Amino acid sequence: MAGYKHLYGPVPSRRLGRSLGIDMAPMKTCCLDCIYCQLGRTTVHTAERKEYVKVDEMLAELEQWLESGKEADWLTFSASGEPTLNSELADAMVRAREMSDIPVALLTNGALLWRKGVRDGAMQADLIMPSLDAGTEETLQRINRPVPEITLDRYIEGLHETVVAFHGEVWLEVMLVAGVNDSEEELAALDDAIKHIRPDQVQINTVVRPALSGEAERVDNATLVHARVILGPKATVISSAWEGAAVPEDAEHDEAEVLALVSYRPCTLHDVVHGIGMHPNEALKYLQHLVSEQTLRMEVRDGETFYVRAQ
Numbered sequence: 001m002a003g004y005k006h007l008y009g010p011v012p013s014r015r016l017g018r019s020l021g022i023d024m025a026p027m028k029t030c031c032l033d034c035i036y037c038q039l040g041r042t043t044v045h046t047a048e049r050k051e052y053v054k055v056d057e058m059l060a061e062l063e064q065w066l067e068s069g070k071e072a073d074w075l076t077f078s079a080s081g082e083p084t085l086n087s088e089l090a091d092a093m094v095r096a097r098e099m100s101d102i103p104v105a106l107l108t109n110g111a112l113l114w115r116k117g118v119r120d121g122a123m124q125a126d127l128i129m130p131s132l133d134a135g136t137e138e139t140l141q142r143i144n145r146p147v148p149e150i151t152l153d154r155y156i157e158g159l160h161e162t163v164v165a166f167h168g169e170v171w172l173e174v175m176l177v178a179g180v181n182d183s184e185e186e187l188a189a190l191d192d193a194i195k196h197i198r199p200d201q202v203q204i205n206t207v208v209r210p211a212l213s214g215e216a217e218r219v220d221n222a223t224l225v226h227a228r229v230i231l232g233p234k235a236t237v238i239s240s241a242w243e244g245a246a247v248p249e250d251a252e253h254d255e256a257e258v259l260a261l262v263s264y265r266p267c268t269l270h271d272v273v274h275g276i277g278m279h280p281n282e283a284l285k286y287l288q289h290l291v292s293e294q295t296l297r298m299e300v301r302d303g304e305t306f307y308v309r310a311q
Contacts, residue, residue, distance in 0.1 A: 003256075006058040007065055008264045010072040012275040015129070015171070015203060015238060016105060020072035021264070022062065022096070024089055025052045029081035032109050033145035034133070036177055036207050036216035038265050039080060047112065047147045049087040059095055066100055075100070077125065078107040080264075085112070090121035097126075105129060110172075111150050114158030123166055130159055131173045132197070135189025139181050159197045172199035173238075176206045176227060178217040187230045194231060202235040204228055208301075218302065253278045258286040259309075262296060266306040 010018035026044070029052060033042035062075075075096055077083050083106065086092070093104050103126040110130025112118045122128055134140035137152045146155075163170050174190060176182050181190070194202055204227050207218040219227075228235045257276050261267060267275065272283045287307050290296040297310045 004061050004065065006053055007061050008260065009275060010070075011076075011261065011264065012271050013074075013076070015173075016076060017073035018071070018275075019074045019076040019105070020065070020102075022058060022075060022077045022092075023053065023079050024058075024077055024083040024086040024092065025079035025081035027080040029079070029085060030109070031082055031085065031111050031147050031150060034109075034175075035143055035145070035180070036175055042081075042145075044081070045147055046085070047149055049085055049118070051088045052081075052086050055088045055092045055095070058092060059099070062096060062099060072102055074105045074127075075102050076105045076107050082109055082112070084108050084118045084122065090124045093121075093124040097124075103127065109144075110159055110162075111144070111146055111155055112158070113162045114154040119158065119162055119165070122162060126168050127171065128162060128166060128168065129171045129173065130162070131175065132156070132159060132190070132193060133175045133177075133181055135181075135186055135191070135193050139186055139189075143175075143177060143180050156193050156196060159199070163198050163200075169200040171201040171203055172197065173203045173205055174227070174231065176204065176219045176223065178207075178219045178223075180216075182219045182223050182227070187227055191230050191232065199234070202231050203238050204231065204235055205238045253282065255286045255289065258283065259290060259295065262287075262290075262307050263309045266299070266308045268304055268306055272307070 006023045008021040008023065010020045013019040028039055028042050029044040030042045031047045033045055077089065077093055083089055097104050105127040106122055106125035107129045110132065113122060133143050134152060140146065140152045204224060206224060207216045224237045228237055253276055258272055261272060261275050269280060269283055272278060273280050291298060294310055296307045299306045299308050
């Protein structure tokens, strides 16, 4: 988002509507190195917690954003890496909640919740949205590539303890990757883990946006339906939050906003229109100009065109 260092969006989220992202860790600082990550390979592979982003600096930006009169459905604490690596995350969420009536979500890989200090901090959110992509240790290593101290048993137990202690809801996302964790055996193992964790919702996803690694491909629709049956009555398949949504009213925007949104993650024209609140014709004009300047490039995936920051 133009003019902000630690805020981005509101981003069109398939689960949260218009989500104002709050970045709590530097780009690709993470305890995992997932093969499907849209941001590419992890460059700082660590489980060390410290104040990667200064809370006072972030809150000053949030205050400025709130005073501008813009709106969002959620304040989503996430990161270009893993937000729970920020040792001051709990303080940041508490203070952000005091600034507005917008609820606070924590979007995390969940891999460090077995640590009590991390888990206690996560409790300051109104909604916790962790992930679990593997039901076996072998698949965890293949799809998520964690730092050595993260094991599947620790991962699952941390998620279970979070559900037990948390005052709000926990929505568990499962990312399916073709040929990696979509077999009958792996889905059954995931089901066993989920029965132990007992989240409020299980949200099944697959690779939609281009993964920079080139190692991850989406599963087909039949597999998504099958996974929903295997993973039980709380499971749903994530669908686009913007299907059938009305076109936003005209408003003043600029090319920098478009570039900031696409720099965060690959976007379709539809994503830009609803993420920024921009008329499609205006959004397309800026996107085409950024492509002509070779700032962005177009990438077609499953018949849909994504705009991606040029490397």
